[in-house]
Amino acid sequence: MKAKSLALLACLLVFANSSMTLSSQVVSPLTAGSTNTSYSYVFASTAITVSAGSQLLAQFDVGSFTVSQVNGCQLSINGATVSAATCAVNTSSNAVVFSNAAASSISLNNLSVSFRSNGASYSGTSNILFYFQDSTGLQNTDSRVNTTVSIVAATMSGCSVVSSNLTVGASTTYNFSYAPTVAIPTGSILQLVLPAWFGNGTNLLNNASANCSSSCTALLISSSESIIFRNIFASAGVAIGTSQNASVYSIKNPPSTAPITIQILVQTSASQNVQQCYVQLAVTTPNMLITTFNPTNTAISASNSIKLSFRSSNPIPGATSYLRISTSLALSYSYSAANSLPTVAPVRVSSTDSSVLISGLSTSNIASLSLYYLGLFTLTNAPSSKKHTISFTTQTYSNNTFYSIDSNNIVVQATAATMTIASVSASNPIAYAIGQFSVSFTIINNLVVGSFAVLQFPSEMTIIDSSTCTTSVGNCFFSGNTVTVNVQNAVSAGSNITTILSLVQNPLTTTASSTFSISTYYDTSDSLVDQLTSGLTFTAAPVPVKALQVLPLSKTVRDITSYTFNINFTNPIPSSAILYLSFPSSLPISSVLYTSNNTLSCVVTVNLQTVTLTSCFSSQTTGTVTFTLGSITNPTSTKPSGNFNITSYYNGLLL
Amino acid sequence: MTTPMTFGGVTLSASNYTVNAQATYTFSIQSLFSHSTGDLFLVTIPTELILAAPQCAVLIGISSLSCSLSGTSLVVNLTGSSIGALINFTVSGFLNSWYTSTSTFNILSATSDANQYLIESGSAIISFVVGWMGCSAASDNQIVLLSQSTVKLTINAPFTLTKATNNSGLSIEITVPSTSFTAASTGCSTNGTCTYKSSVNGYEVTSLTATSFPLLVSFSAQTGHFVNSDSFTIKLSYQNQLVSSNIDTTVSAYCTSPCQQCSLSRTTCSSCLPSSYTSNTTLNRGNSSCVQTCPDGYYSNTSTIAC
Numbered sequence: 009m010k011a012k013s014l015a016l017l018a019c020l021l022v023f024a025n026s027s028m029t030l031s032s033q034v035v036s037p038l039t040a041g042s043t044n045t046s047y048s049y050v051f052a053s054t055a056i057t058v059s060a061g062s063q064l065l066a067q068f069d070v071g072s073f074t075v076s077q078v079n080g081c082q083l084s085i086n087g088a089t090v091s092a093a094t095c096a097v098n099t100s101s102n103a104v105v106f107s108n109a110a111a112s113s114i115s116l117n118n119l120s121v122s123f124r125s126n127g128a129s130y131s132g133t134s135n136i137l138f139y140f141q142d143s144t145g146l147q148n149t150d151s152r153v154n155t156t157v158s159i160v161a162a163t164m165s166g167c168s169v170v171s172s173n174l175t176v177g178a179s180t181t182y183n184f185s186y187a188p189t190v191a192i193p194t195g196s197i198l199q200l201v202l203p204a205w206f207g208n209g210t211n212l213l214n215n216a217s218a219n220c221s222s223s224c225t226a227l228l229i230s231s232s233e234s235i236i237f238r239n240i241f242a243s244a245g246v247a248i249g250t251s252q253n254a255s256v257y258s259i260k261n262p263p264s265t266a267p268i269t270i271q272i273l274v275q276t277s278a279s280q281n282v283q284q285c286y287v288q289l290a291v292t293t294p295n296m297l298i299t300t301f302n303p304t305n306t307a308i309s310a311s312n313s314i315k316l317s318f319r320s321s322n323p324i325p326g327a328t329s330y331l332r333i334s335t336s337l338a339l340s341y342s343y344s345a346a347n348s349l350p351t352v353a354p355v356r357v358s359s360t361d362s363s364v365l366i367s368g369l370s371t372s373n374i375a376s377l378s379l380y381y382l383g384l385f386t387l388t389n390a391p392s393s394k395k396h397t398i399s400f401t402t403q404t405y406s407n408n409t410f411y412s413i414d415s416n417n418i419v420v421q422a423t424a425a426t427m428t429i430a431s432v433s434a435s436n437p438i439a440y441a442i443g444q445f446s447v448s449f450t451i452i453n454n455l456v457v458g459s460f461a462v463l464q465f466p467s468e469m470t471i472i473d474s475s476t477c478t479t480s481v482g483n484c485f486f487s488g489n490t491v492t493v494n495v496q497n498a499v500s501a502g503s504n505i506t507t508i509l510s511l512v513q514n515p516l517t518t519t520a521s522s523t524f525s526i527s528t529y530y531d532t533s534d535s536l537v538d539q540l541t542s543g544l545t546f547t548a549a550p551v552p553v554k555a556l557q558v559l560p561l562s563k564t565v566r567d568i569t570s571y572t573f574n575i576n577f578t579n580p581i582p583s584s585a586i587l588y589l590s591f592p593s594s595l596p597i598s599s600v601l602y603t604s605n606n607t608l609s610c611v612v613t614v615n616l617q618t619v620t621l622t623s624c625f626s627s628q629t630t631g632t633v634t635f636t637l638g639s640i641t642n643p644t645s646t647k648p649s650g651n652f653n654i655t656s657y658y659n660g661l662l663l
Numbered sequence: 664m665t666t667p668m669t670f671g672g673v674t675l676s677a678s679n680y681t682v683n684a685q686a687t688y689t690f691s692i693q694s695l696f697s698h699s700t701g702d703l704f705l706v707t708i709p710t711e712l713i714l715a716a717p718q719c720a721v722l723i724g725i726s727s728l729s730c731s732l733s734g735t736s737l738v739v740n741l742t743g744s745s746i747g748a749l750i751n752f753t754v755s756g757f758l759n760s761w762y763t764s765t766s767t768f769n770i771l772s773a774t775s776d777a778n779q780y781l782i783e784s785g786s787a788i789i790s791f792v793v794g795w796m797g798c799s800a801a802s803d804n805q806i807v808l809l810s811q812s813t814v815k816l817t818i819n820a821p822f823t824l825t826k827a828t829n830n831s832g833l834s835i836e837i838t839v840p841s842t843s844f845t846a847a848s849t850g851c852s853t854n855g856t857c858t859y860k861s862s863v864n865g866y867e868v869t870s871l872t873a874t875s876f877p878l879l880v881s882f883s884a885q886t887g888h889f890v891n892s893d894s895f896t897i898k899l900s901y902q903n904q905l906v907s908s909n910i911d912t913t914v915s916a917y918c919t920s921p922c923q924q925c926s927l928s929r930t931t932c933s934s935c936l937p938s939s940y941t942s943n944t945t946l947n948r949g950n951s952s953c954v955q956t957c958p959d960g961y962y963s964n965t966s967t968i969a970c
Contacts, residue, residue, distance in 0.1 A: 564666040565782055566696070644696070645773065646664045647780030 026055030026150040028119065028138075033155055039162040040282045041190030042127030046080070049138065049155065053116035056150050058085070060112045061143030064093075064121060067103035072134040072159070072280075075126050078104045084120040085110065095123055109140065116140075116151070128159035129193075130280030161273070162190045166251050167285035169270055175293040176413055177263050177322040177376075182256045182289070186272045190283050192246035197279060198237040198254060201271035205233070206263040206323050206373075261291045263322050264404050266411035294415035295321035299400045301385075306423040308453045308537060309391050315383035320402050320414045323376045329369035330403040330410065331382065332359070337396050337420070338388035339364055354382060369402075389422040391454065392530035392537045396420050424527075425452035427540040429504075432524060434514055439548035442472060445512035447491075448504055449526050452538045455481075455499040459537070461528045463507060465489040466521040469546065472511035479507040514548040521546045551578050555632075556654050565645055570638035575654055581629045586657045587621040592650030594643040610635065670785030671695045671748070673770050682791045682906060683761040683822050689722070691751045692770065694783060698746045701775030702782065704739035706768055711760035724750030761826050762904040765790045796821040796907035798897050802915040807924050808936065812886040814844065814914060818897060820876035821907035832902040833871040837880060838863040843892030843914065844884035851882035863896075888940050891915045921953040935968065945970055 031050040047066070064083060068075050081095030083106050092108040104125055121138070128134050136155045140148040166187035173180035184200065227236040235256055246252060262268045267290035274283045298319040303312040318331075331354075333339060341364055343353040352371055359365035366382065374380060390396050401415035429450035436443035447463055455461075465471060467489065477484040482496030484507055493507050515521050524544040528537040554576040562569035573589065587610070591597050600612060600619055610621035619637065643649050671693035679686040692704060708714050717737055719730035726743030728750075737754060760766055768787045773779040797819035805813040818835060827833045839846040841864045851857035856870040857880060866882055892914040899906040918925035921941035922932035935953030938944045943953035946969040949961060957963045957970030964970070 560664075562666075563664045565664050565668040567668070642664050645780040645782040646667055647774055647776060647778070649664070 026053075028053040028056055028116065028151045028153050030153050030155055031118070033157075035157045037127065038157065038159050039190070040128050040130045040159050040280075041162050043077075043190075044124055045127035046122070046124050047136070048122040049120070051119040051121075051138065051153055053118060053151070056116040056140075056148065058110040058114050058116050058140050058148070058151070059142045060110055061108075062110050062140045062148070063143075064106040064109045064119075064138065064140055065098070065101070065103045066106075066121070066123070067101055067137040067139075068126075069134040069136070070102050072128045072130060072132060073102060073126060073136075074129060075099065075102050075104060078123050078125040080122065080124040081106060082120070082122045083109060085114060086117045086119075097125070128157065130276050130278075130282045131159045131161040132280065133158050161281040162188075162283035164189055164272065164274070164283050164285040165249070167272055167287045169272075169287040169289050171261055171289055171291060173261060174291045176261055176265060176291050176295045178261045178291075178295060179258050180261050182259055182270075184254045184256075184270075184272055184287070185251055186254075186274075186285055187249050187251045188246050188274060188283055189248060191248050192241055192274055192282070193276070194241055194243070194245045195239075195277040196241045196245065196282065197275040197277060198240045198252075199271075199273040199275055199279075200235045200237075200254070200256065201273060202233040202235075203268050203270075205260060206325070262289065264411040264413045265291055265294065266404065266406055266409070294401055294412040297321065297400055297402060297414035297416040299416045299418060301398065301400070301418055303387055303389065303420055306389065306421070308389055308393065308422045308425060310389045310422070312387045312389065314385045314387055315381060316385060316400075317379060317381045318400065318402075318416070319377050319379055320374060321376055322402075322413050324369060324374040324402050324413055325404050326370040326372040326374060328405040329367075329374060330405060331366040331369055332363050332401045332403055332410070333366070333385075333398060334361070334363040334401075335396060335398040337390055337398065339398070340386045341366060342384055342386070387420070389420070390530075390535075391422075391456075392535035393422050393424040394530065394532065394535040424536040425538045427452055427526060427538050430524075430526060430540050430544050432544060432546050434512070434546065434548075437514065437549040439514055439518055439551045440516050441548075442511055442513045444508060444510055445469075446506060446508045447524065447526070448506040449540065450502060450504050451499060451528055452501055453528075454501050455495045455528055455537065456530070457496060457498055459495040459499075459528065459530050461493040461495070461505065461507075461526065463491040463493065464525040464527075465491070465512070466515075466524060466546070468515035468517075468519075468521045470513040471509055472513060475509045475511035477507065477509050479505065481505050515546070518548050518550045521548075550655065553654060554578050556652060558652050560640075560642065562642065565642055567642045569640060569642060570636050571640050572634065572636040573652075573654070574632055574634050576632040577630065577656070581625055581633075581656055583625045583627050583629075584623075585625055587624060588653075588655045588657065589619040589621065589637075590653040590655075591617045591619065591640075592643075592652060593617060594647065594649045595640060597640060600637040600639055612637070667771060667781035667784040668695065670770070670772070670783045673768075673785035673787045675768055675787035675789050677757070677759070677789055679759065680790065680792045682759055682763055682794045684759045684794070686757045686759050687753050687755040688757050688789070689751065689753045690770070690787070691749070692772075692785070694748045694750075694772065697748055698741055698750075698772065698782075699775075700741060700744055700746065702741045702746075703773045703775065703779060704737075704741070704750075705771040705773055705779065706737040706739065706754075707770075708735050708737055709760070709764070709766035709768065710735065711762065711764050711766055713758040714754070715756050715758070717754050717756045720753045720755075722751035722753060723747070725752075728752060730754060760791050761822070761824075762901045762906045763791050763793050764904055793898075793905045794821045794907040796897065796899055796909045798895070798909040798912040800892075800895065800912050800914040802917055804917045804925060806886060806914055806917045808886050808888050808916050808918070809923060809940075810886055811847070812844070812884055813850075814839070814882055814884050816880045816895065816897070816912065818876065818878040818880060818899075818909070820873065820878075821899065824873040824876070824901075824906075827873060827901055829902065831870065833869070833875075834900050834903075835868040835871065835878065835880075836860065836863060836896075836898045836900065837865040837868065837882075838896035838898075839865040839882075839884055840893030840895060840913075843887050843889050845887075847883035847885070849883070851880065853880040854878055857882065865895075888936070889914075889916060890920070925951075944968060 028051045031052045034048040036046050075097050078097050083090040083093040093106045095106045098105045139152040164186045168185045170183045171180045224240045225238040267288045269286050272285050300317045341356045354366045354368045357367040397417050399417045402413040403410045431448050433446045471486050479493045482494045484493040523542050526540040529535045530537050557574035559572040610624040613620045674691040676689045677686040717730045724747040729740045731738050770785050771781050772783040773781050799817045801815035846864050848859040851866045854875050855868045857866050857868045860867045895912040897909040919929045921936045921943040923936045924934040925931050926933050931951045932953050935944050935946050942955050947954045961970035
């Protein structure tokens with residue numbers, strides 16, 4: 009009995025606690041700045057009586073909402089649409105007011121209301137208070153329901169950021185673009201929010217500046233890595249879809265090629281978020297890595313043990329520090345503790361490509377520009393002097409991706425060897441003769457199948473077009489005076505290669521030719537292996553005159569007599585040629601005299617045993633010339649005098 | 664050069680010029696230019712001379728030299744220093760020509776080369792004198808003064824004539840002293856071919872060999888009057904070159920004057936010289952003497968000019 013009494017009392021108390029509660033609400037969109045937001049609410053009511061002529065008010069928070077218009081109003085009470093209800097904005101109370109909500113007093117069980125009106129001006133949580141008030145303006149306090157909406161900032165379109173420099177960590181200019189998806193009211197603020205650059209407390213914005221109009225003020229807030237543009241919209245707002253730009257100068261690029269995300273945020277003048285977007289910036293070019301990696305033995309195929317040192321332009325995060333070395337050369341790494349080397353051994357880890365990837369450069373961050381040593385590497389030089397690039401890149405690792413920080417390329421080039429054993433020979437060494445010609449040389453470094461050699465004959469010689477070429481190592485051909493020898497069988501260092509050309513014309517004179525040059529190449533024309541560029545010359549033998557007849561007037565020992573010389577030249581003698589007539593030592597001459605029967609008119613000078621005859625030929629002369637020299641003392645015995653030697657020169661060259 | 668220059672002068676002398684005599688020669692060679700050590704003098708030895716084991720000695724002009732034979736040449740090597748233009752030296756070991764030639768020595772100077780190239784040339788001559796040749800004349804009763812006599816000469820070779828390689832080259836000319844004899848154009852006999860040679864009033868004997876000596880030559884001659892005839896001149900030649908001679912061979916009358924002819928002894932006259940040579944022109948048959956007048960008991964037969 010007592011229990012039944014208590015239940016009844018409770019029931020009475022319930023009836024006495026009349027209220028209206030929110031059953032559901034749908035607000036769309038929930039983004040800030042909307043001018044046409046749909047609001048739909050359903051309330052349940054208990055023991056609330058709505059008197060005739062009452063109004064239903066939806067009163068929005070002042071500040072976040074500025075109700076200026078309403079439409080699409082619908083009101084249902086207890087499931088029945090209140091068709092007489094009308095709605096309007098009461099700007100003073102910042103509310104939407106449904107009039108004629110009840111034609112007569114009605115016990116309210118449930119309530120459905122919907123309308124379209126302004127959305128929140130900025131993001132955040134705001135309240136909309138629903139309640140009835142009677143025709144006298146008295147609020148039905150039992151019907152008060154305070155609803156909450158959470159507004160998010162609107163997402164802007166057309167957002168982008170472009171760095172004018174794509175180098176990691178470089179000082180650059182960021183150019184931002186964005187287009188509002190809700191109108192930007194006058195007085196709004198633009199804020200750019202960047203991530204911390206490297207760890208905390210970095211001076212990303214030091215020395216940075218922003219581009220603003222005359223009334224704009226850019227605030228660089230290092231502590232939050234953000235930039236606030238005040239008064240950027242001071243003179244006018246911005247309509248939806250109107251692209252906007254902003255620039256920040258002297259700002260650093262990201263510390264690696266890992267992308268960073270920057271928030272572009274439009275705020276109210278009170279710094280409340282209205283609309284935003286996020287843009288990613290990824291630079292592509294590693295910054296400078298100053299490396300020291302010098303092979304000391306530049307001989308072809310030589311092995312070098314090298315300790316690497318570098319200074320990085322950007323800091324390297326110790327936890328994920330990597331050095332990637334890419335090269336086509338044979339390169340191995342082995343840690344060897346030594347002075348200035350990291351105490352914890354960096355290790356080589358596998359890489360998906362052929363690069364040498366060293367992990368764990370340091371247990372702590374490596375500051376920019378600090379000197380870092382790493383060793384030891386064994387580099388095997390290339391089999392030729394072709395230039396090879398070794399690429400060093402510091403990297404960090406995140407999101408299963410390696411991102412580059414700094415890098416440097418060094419070019420290493422082995423030194424081509426100089427061949428010292430080479431020879432040339434002609435089957436007929438006479439000047440201007442045509443005959444078989446052989447070039448032999450001993451290589452210093454290995455050649456492989458596909459290697460080739462280039463033999464450059466001196467310009468004084470001519471390879472006859474109809475010549476054939478044979479070689480000991482494969483095949484050969486020539487073009488002009490250049491002979492190419494293709495290696496078809498591998499040739500070991502120290503081996504001899506002989507190339508024979510069937511028809512080569514010797515130099516016109518007996519002056520030593522300019523040098524032959526011989527170059528061997530490993531595979532391409534820039535892969536010089538061995539070379540010889542000097543000292544290999546060919547000296548042709550003089551062309552003998554057809555006949556040199558020496559006729560002393562007296563053949564008596566020690567007689568002072570005259571000598572007649574009949575010279576039958578093999579080749580035409582050009583005008584202004586000079587004749588050198590060398591007397592044997594058994595005929596000492598101090599002076600000679602012409603006699604009258606000369607066929608030549610020469611200027612004669614004597615130097616030791618040589619008589620020089622100049623100005624003899626006024627025009628090209630062929631055949632036999634005769635001249636006589638007197639006052640010559642015969643030898644002191646009948647011993648054959650030794651040879652007279654007649655040579656002819658033209659322009660300083662032996663004919 | 665084909666022609667060496669000429670020496671400034673070359674002279675040659677011998678210690679003995681007689682044919683076939685051993686001699687030492689002295690060379691004097693004047694050059695126009697000084698020689699060098701090692702130069703050579705090449706002396707061609709005439710074929711008629713023989714040089715064996717030559718020995719050279721410096722006289723002037725060089726400190727030393729050496730000699731050797733090379734074929735027919737004497738090679739003088741100027742081994743010394745301080746060589747002057749005039750070099751005198753002697754060479755011993757020569758055997759003179761065996762006949763009286765005028766022999767020419769061709770002298771060359773040459774270099775020290777293996778081919779011995781010539782520097783100078785020159786020549787020197789040396790003439791040899793005849794040697795003495797033994798000869799004896801028989802003085803027997805076939806020598807009849809003022810009558811046809813048979814003269815017999817025995818000629819000895821001066822030396823072994825085996826050098827006479829040409830058998831027809833040897834000849835002997837016998838000049839009969841015309842004051843004593845008038846050689847008959849016939850009647851000469853010897854071991855060879857004896858031919859009358861009127862130009863010398865004598866004979867030439869040819870076809871001689873080394874073995875022909877001693878050579879006996881017998882010939883007829885009209886004898887004059889003499890006790891001892893004038894000397895014969897006998898010349899041995901080889902191919903017309905004198906080898907040796909004899910000019911002191913004479914013939915003595917066999918019979919003692921006034922015998923013209925005699926027998927048994929030189930004083931046993933069988934006829935007497937005419938009055939031009941003696942006053943005892945009449946033969947005294949009684950005692951085989953020549954008397955002016957017949958002794959008593961004999962009369963003078965004027966036809967026989969005998970008593």
